[in-house]
Amino acid sequence: xxxxxxxxxxxxxxxxxxxASAAFLAANSPPGEKLLDTGCLKVFGDLSRELxxxxxxxxxxxxxxxxxxxxxxxxxxxxxxxxFSESFSQGGKFAGQTIDDVAGxxxxxRLSPADVPVEYAVRDGNTLILNTRSAQALExxxxxxxxxxxVNVTGDAAAEARLTGQLQRNNLTNxxxxxxxxxxxx
Amino acid sequence: MPSTDFLTDASLCxxxxxxxxxxxxxxxxxxxxxxxxxxxxxxxxxxxxxxxxEWHIQEAYDTLVEVRDSSWVDELRADIPVRWRDEQxxxxxxxxxxxxxxxxxxxxxxxxxxxEAGSWEST
Numbered sequence: 630x631x632x633x634x635x636x637x638x639x640x641x642x643x644x645x646x647x648x649a650s651a652a653f654l655a656a657n658s659p660p661g662e663k664l665l666d667t668g669c670l671k672v673f674g675d676l677s678r679e680l681x682x683x684x685x686x687x688x689x690x691x692x693x694x695x696x697x698x699x700x701x702x703x704x705x706x707x708x709x710x711x712x713f714s715e716s717f718s719q720g721g722k723f724a725g726q727t728i729d730d731v732a733g734x735x736x737x738x739r740l741s742p743a744d745v746p747v748e749y750a751v752r753d754g755n756t757l758i759l760n761t762r763s764a765q766a767l768e769x770x771x772x773x774x775x776x777x778x779x780v781n782v783t784g785d786a787a788a789e790a791r792l793t794g795q796l797q798r799n800n801l802t803n804x805x806x807x808x809x810x811x812x813x814x815x
Numbered sequence: 816m817p818s819t820d821f822l823t824d825a826s827l828c829x830x831x832x833x834x835x836x837x838x839x840x841x842x843x844x845x846x847x848x849x850x851x852x853x854x855x856x857x858x859x860x861x862x863x864x865x866x867x868x869e870w871h872i873q874e875a876y877d878t879l880v881e882v883r884d885s886s887w888v889d890e891l892r893a894d895i896p897v898r899w900r901d902e903q904x905x906x907x908x909x910x911x912x913x914x915x916x917x918x919x920x921x922x923x924x925x926x927x928x929x930x931e932a933g934s935w936e937s938t
Contacts, residue, residue: 714914718824720915799819
């Protein structure tokens with residue numbers, strides 16, 4: 630199936646800046662120009678891509694099968710985002726739980742480090758963590774990185790795309806950042 | 816404001832009579848909220864993060880895009896009775912938000928909600 634994507638605008642720069650609406654953006658921003666006052670970027674163009682048949686689905690399984698993490702792979706790993714939410718995502722293994730919930734379960738033994746996988750990718754020689762909240766739970770539980778269940782997803786197309794998005798939107802290079810803070814913290 | 820900064824997962828739900836993608840974030844030390852409102856919505860679908868392929872993420876990360884030559888739109892149009900088939904424009908919009916996943920909406924148009932103080936969770 631072939632799809633063409635027309636990029637309308639980078640929307641989330643709206644936050645905290647613009648008295649913006651779609652109409653405002655559409656009417657006032659030439660294609661490809663940065664709106665200095667609003668922080669919004671509007672880009673137009675055809676970006677044709679093929680979506681291979683059956684390409685959706687189980688990339689986590691594929692990643693787990695294809696890569697074996699070396700011991701202490703995350704020892705010097707950095708993060709790909711600056712902040713994190715205290716609640717785990719609704720679609721994940723720990724949906725409905727907070728980082729402290731999972732950290733508490735790790736401390737009590739109800740969960741083991743093997744139950745809290747931490748995905749990472751290596752880019753330009755830098756090891757970057759994709760599961761920031763899982764990493765925070767393990768850190769809060771006092772579990773050393775050498776005992777973490779590290780899962781190498783380097784080369785997985787979806788994981789790499791997400792990593793690129795995180796780095797770019799957080800204005801980070803491929804080096805990432807060694808520390809993160811909770812969203813809303815100053 | 817990257818979606819990694821959101822206080823909670825973004826969600827697509829009714830607001831003011833329109834399906835609205837809502838998100839909350841901290842700004843200048845206080846909670847604020849924003850969103851994208853879709854008008855004349857014919858269909859929606861959501862994929863959680865782990866179900867998203869590169870196609871759902873690349874170019875659409877924190878960015879509202881329109882899928883052209885969409886097979887989903889074709890499918891919907893074929894199911895609409897002929898008398899209504901060309902009544903409104905049908906655009907296939909898509910955006911990927913970190914942690915929440917990929918949101919897709921077939922609608923006539925969209926608009927960004929202005930920033931407001933407070934969070935959606937308090938409403």
